[in-house]
Amino acid sequence: MGMCLPCFGGAADDVVVTPDPETRRRQLAEAAEKRQKETAYRGVKNPEEVERKRKKQEEISKQEMTTSVSGGGGLKVILGLL
Template identity: 85%
Template sequence: MGMCLPCLGGAADDVVVTPDPDARRRQLAEAAEKRQKETTYRGVKNPEAVERKKKKQEEMEKQEMTGSASGGGGGLRWQVG
């Protein structure tokens, strides 16, 4: 008769223990990062290739910026003759 409430016994195994706040925060951050990654690469067959292409593009832009800032001529040369 008294088994319908967890405090009266028998239901101690059914109680879900919540993790400490730091562990919970870490789990939420990992889940958010996973969701963000999934939405970023939605419809992309090869995400590694996309990352390599993006890094290469950034390198090229950085190289162009450093080349033009040093007075290198912008990459074009005039040739006469």
């Protein structure tokens, strides 16, 4: 019969050592981030390009917001010059 307990020898190589809780927490967090990235870019061939376009769109919308808040009279100025 085979020896199944590490105290009897032979099976000590089969014992799995679990990491401390902090290391395990970090590993789980990294795995979760990786899954989220994979899910977010599923079917996208070039995720960097998608990210650049998204950032550019955000910048454009911020500029539109600041323009509308700061005066929004750009059209009046142009009409006044005509």
